[in-house]
Amino acid sequence: MVAxxxxxxxxxxxxxxxxxxxxxxxxxxxxxxxxxIRDPGGQAYVRGNDLYRFRYGARDIxxxxxxxxxxxxxxxxxxxxxxTVVGPDGQLLRRIRRxxxxxxxxxxxxxxxxxxxxxxxxxxxxxxxxxxxxxxxxVDAQEASPDVIYQTMEAPPVQRIDRRYSLDEIRxxxxxxxxxxxxxxxxxxxxxxxxxxxxDQAARLQVIADGLNRAIQRNPREVFLIEGxxxxxGNDVDNLSLSDRRAQAAAELLTQQFNVPAENLTSQGYGExxxxxxxxxxxxxxxxxxxxxxxxxxxxxxxxxxxxxxxTTPPR
Numbered sequence: 001m002v003a004x005x006x007x008x009x010x011x012x013x014x015x016x017x018x019x020x021x022x023x024x025x026x027x028x029x030x031x032x033x034x035x036x037i038r039d040p041g042g043q044a045y046v047r048g049n050d051l052y053r054f055r056y057g058a059r060d061i062x063x064x065x066x067x068x069x070x071x072x073x074x075x076x077x078x079x080x081x082x083x084t085v086v087g088p089d090g091q092l093l094r095r096i097r098r099x100x101x102x103x104x105x106x107x108x109x110x111x112x113x114x115x116x117x118x119x120x121x122x123x124x125x126x127x128x129x130x131x132x133x134x135x136x137x138x139v140d141a142q143e144a145s146p147d148v149i150y151q152t153m154e155a156p157p158v159q160r161i162d163r164r165y166s167l168d169e170i171r172x173x174x175x176x177x178x179x180x181x182x183x184x185x186x187x188x189x190x191x192x193x194x195x196x197x198x199x200d201q202a203a204r205l206q207v208i209a210d211g212l213n214r215a216i217q218r219n220p221r222e223v224f225l226i227e228g229x230x231x232x233x234g235n236d237v238d239n240l241s242l243s244d245r246r247a248q249a250a251a252e253l254l255t256q257q258f259n260v261p262a263e264n265l266t267s268q269g270y271g272e273x274x275x276x277x278x279x280x281x282x283x284x285x286x287x288x289x290x291x292x293x294x295x296x297x298x299x300x301x302x303x304x305x306x307x308x309x310x311x312t313t314p315p316r
Contacts, residue, residue, distance in 0.1 A: 025040040033048065046269050053255060054082055057256075061073070068087065112164060131158065141187050227247055227267075227290040232280045239272045272286070
């Protein structure tokens with residue numbers, strides 16, 4: 001199996017379909033399956049729709065829109081359901097898993113907003129103080145043992161979390177994300193302009209998938225952010241789209257080939273913003289995906305609490 005929406009597709013295929021409009025000083029680039037927004041200050045970010053990942057293996061999918069919110073229910077063969085609530089602007093608000101007995105677990109609540117965040121999602125906090133070894137803060141998947149990879153999947157924040165953050169705040173605020181250790185998945189490499197993961201490289205995700213599944217079995221509320229990156233070749237709009245597709249391809253593969261629950265993964269592309277190798281030329285090292293546990297950020301550092309006993313419903 002090859003991960004990627006269209007086998008052999010490259011970013012050039014989507015560039016030709018991209019529409020560009022200016023709205024209130026912002027430039028909005030619309031592709032068939034995502035949008036890229038450049039604000040008046042020049043900062044750009046990408047927003048995709050990850051509901052596609054839940055279609056794999058689904059028994060039934062139902063969708064309804066009430067009061068501007070769209071609620072999509074994916075029913076799995078075992079009778080469990082994943083409920084995704086999206087706002088009028090396409091923004092994910094909540095993701096809930098309901099087991100066959102009707103017990104619900106809120107995986108993501110993205111409706112929370114802190115008055116200190118700028119524009120609804122950017123949080124200006126200082127970089128974290130990191131007191132752990134660098135190779136345990138940014139873990140090299142190629143060099144790390146399965147035990148180290150699993151330990152990173154469960155590692156606490158590098159400093160105390162002072163409040164809970166929304167998913168969007170985590171996605172778009174680098175210093176918030178950097179409070180959690182990460183794993184550079186350098187065992188898979190992407191061709192220039194492509195997000196396809198060939199079968200021979202897909203097998204290398206086994207150790208990553210084992211760590212994810214083990215962590216999620218221990219705490220069904222765990223959420224992991226898969227981050228996509230590019231090198232500096234090409235324009236930034238192409239690279240944001242391309243990186244987002246790389247992150248999606250990795251998330252899709254982890255679910256379809258290794259049975260990592262789709263609802264415990266979320267993905268985001270960052271283009272060329274975070275180069276690992278400081279070069280403007282082609283770089284295999286920079287064309288990568290990174291995995292980061294974000295559960296403590298979503299719940300304000302309460303992630304170490306055990307799941308509630310069966311039959312209880314978590315607070316909303």
